[in-house]
Amino acid sequence: MINVASELAQHVAEGLRRTPKTLSSMYFYDDIGSQLFQQIMKLPEYYPTRAEFSIFREHGAALAAALSPQAGGAFALVELGAGDGAKTKLLLRELLRAGTAFTYAPVDISEGAMTGLVESLRQELPALHVAPLVSDYATALTELRTRPGSKAVLFLGSNIGNFHPTDRLDFLRKLAFPLAPADRLLIGFDLQKDPRRIRAAYDDAQGITAAFNLNLLTRLNRELGADFDLAKWQHYTDYNPLNGAVRSYLVSTHAQQVRIEALDETFEFAAWEVIHTENSYKFTLRQIEELAAEAGLRVVESFTDAAGDFADVVLATQHE
Incomplete structure (x- = not known):
């Protein structure tokens, strides 16, 4: 088992010593954060989940066929960031x-989310083999390299957009590395659209997204002995249609000091100084093809919802 607390402490130390300060959205997903994100996905403003659901409902059989090995035989369906599935x-x-003979191997950093998923699968799909x-x-990518047999890897929900462009390309190359020619990737991409709709999806009227962002500070208080006063912080997000990037921040509304006991360090924050917490990039279909090619992959098939808001793209290595 990985030492999440140790990795979190190292990440926070590095991120809060930078200018501008930054923390990774990867650490949003403790058990509380995962629960908040489940609420976000049901919000009226948050279109990506509904759009991807419609793709799976309309094109489910075609997706299953595109991911299954053409030669038949057993394979593993590996999902990174499975959530509630x-x-x-x-x-x-x-x-x-x-x-189809297959094993479903869901991967999630939240033990609570995984426990809930496995239990629901046991009840709803008792014939399913789950690992x-x-x-x-x-860690999951390392495990992928040692997994025998054919595999299809799922990375859904527009999570690919959370990576900085350089990190995104590196991540895709790591995904491509263990793939045999018959293996497949299925990646969800949020497509560029009305900038106002995109921004609203990350700053909802009920404040659930704000609570999700601020929960990161609650986690640091709990796990690292920090003393962030959440009353002195607020959520802010914006969208740049020139580069397709949504950027989310935690904004310090006062000049303040924050002590983090696990680091034995105190950090200074100026009034209105920000901590950059998340990117969420939006794509065009052409950009997806170019990104795939740069990562050593090719687009096998693309599935979009009726409104053209979202794309689930099946990828494979460049050589059969």
Whole structure:
């Protein structure tokens, strides 16, 4: 088991010593953060989940066929960041209906989310063979390299947009590295659209996204002995249609000091200084093809919702 607290402490030390200060959205997803994100996905402003659901409902059989090995035989369906698996269950049902022999290997950093997912699968799909892994992506990618047989890797929900462009390319190359020619990737991409709709999706009227962002400070208080006063922080987000980037921040509303006992260090924050916490990039279909090619991958098939808001893209290595 990875030492999450140790990795978190190192990350916070490095991130808060930078200018501008930054923390990774990867650490949003403790058990509380995962629960808040489940609420976000149901918000009226948050279109990506509904759009991807519609793709799975309309194209589920075609997706299952595109991910299954053409030569037949057993394979593993590995999902990075499985969450509650709601969309994936549609795909799992299609694979089971087709009589495909496979193992579902969900990966999530939240033990609570994984426990809930495995229990729901046991009740809803008792015939399914499940091999869960509570892990971060880096550990899961290492495990992928040692997994025998054919595999299809899922990375859904526009999570690919959370990476900085350089890190995104590196991540895709790491995903591509263990793939055999018959293996497949299925990645969800949020597509560029009305900038106002995009911004609203990350700054909802009910304040759930703000609570999700601020929960990161609550986690640091709990796990690292920090003394962030949440009353002195606020959530802010904006969207730049020139580069397709949503950027989210935690804003210090007062000049203040924050002590982090695990680091034995005190950090100074000026009034209105920000901590950059998340990127969420939006793409065009052409950009997706160019990104795939740069990572040593090719687009096999693309599935979009009726409104063209979202794309689930099946990828493979460049050589059959």
